[in-house]
Amino acid sequence: MAAADSNGEQLTIGVLALQGDFEAHARTLRGLGARAVEVRTPADMEELDAVVIPGGESTTIGKLIASAELEPALRAHHEAGRPILGTCAGMIVCDAEHLGFIDATARRNAFGRQLQSFEADIEIEGAGDEPLRAVFIRAPWVERHGPGVEVIASYEGHPVAVREGAVLACAFHPELADDPRLHALFMAMTTGARERAREEAET
Ligand code: GLN
DSSP states (O other): OTTBOTTOOBOEEEEEOSSSSHHHHHHHHHHTTOEEEEEOSGGGGTTOSEEEEOOSOHHHHHHHHHHTTOHHHHHHHHHTTOOEEEETHHHHHHSTTTTOSSSEEEETTTTOSSOOEEEEEEOOTTSOSSOEEEEEESOOEEEEEOTTOEEEEEETTEEEEEEETTEEEESSOTTTSSOTHHHHHHHHHHHHHHHHHHHHHHO
């Protein structure tokens, strides 16, 4: 089962709850069997297997991360190899010009400010053969990325979902579509990271 590792333990996944649609992420994760906790303070980051940085407005989220003094805890989480999912504004927050969790640069409102929102069926590597309905809301795309970054989905030739190590970032809102496969992929990454950490602790 995706939600548990080989020891059958439930995954605990934090969702940054400073701004944006964190509740929909938490609901999707719970639907897949994870324990989802809202993160507002550094203490909330303790004991997390993974963390989600939801969409919203990237400048505001960046300021709220700073004022909540969450940046050191997020950096420690990243350095420990624990997975991070950044969606839409969360992708921007993770990029090389912000927290630097992924060697990629996102271009804000890349599809045009006028085009507020649209949906498209996109294929995501590692999330099954069926295309996934992706909801884009003033979405970024990945303008540049380093060689260590794997593009797992593109739309109109632009990367819209990328992965580097334990960091997964997507330009759309997977929590708004009635399809949990991107969260399931993230939970599989989290199970893998937890097993690796356990193996390292044992050797
Ligand atoms: N346009 C927003 C930004 O640049 C992102 C929008 C979103 O997260 N839906 O921060």
